[in-house]
Amino acid sequence: MKKPTAAKRITGRKLQQLRKELFEREPLCRPCYRLGRVVVATMRDHILALEEGGQDVEANVQPICAECHDEKSKAERARGVQRAWAGYREG
Template identity: 55%
Template structure:
């Protein structure tokens, strides 16, 4: 059975060789992910289904596409301010929910993912030149 060659630790600036395949040396273990203590609780189950039905009845078209002159059916109940960034999981007029299409949701999710990775790396803003 072949054995993989040792690789440098993935922690920035560390050059220690790692032989166990974990990617990190003993000095720089990767921290386990934990949900923040102040994280917003998600609504689930029948209550969520009723909220989605109510939202799509009130707003059947994508709220992001409409101002751009595109007409697309809303398929996803999304949060304007993500729950991970302190947004509320509420419903009704003036709430944090919005009805959007799959394409707009994918684009918004990508931006949220980039922001989350920047926060995790300890850098509050994206690198210059992007």
């Protein structure tokens, strides 16, 4: 569930332009590159998820491949479930 205070996402043409600029600057998946793998990035990913307090600014984005994005999103969803259950138990 999205927090009411989560940052507003950039969408539309502005998002497409930011994606284009990001991939021109850094075409490879950053997490894969750190592991010595050469994989083309296909997604603009928020390093710290908006739902977890991240902002939709260039300092908080990275180029990422679909496989890394899926793995990262799965971990973020698990943390979200833990936060939801913690709130349920406290309430």
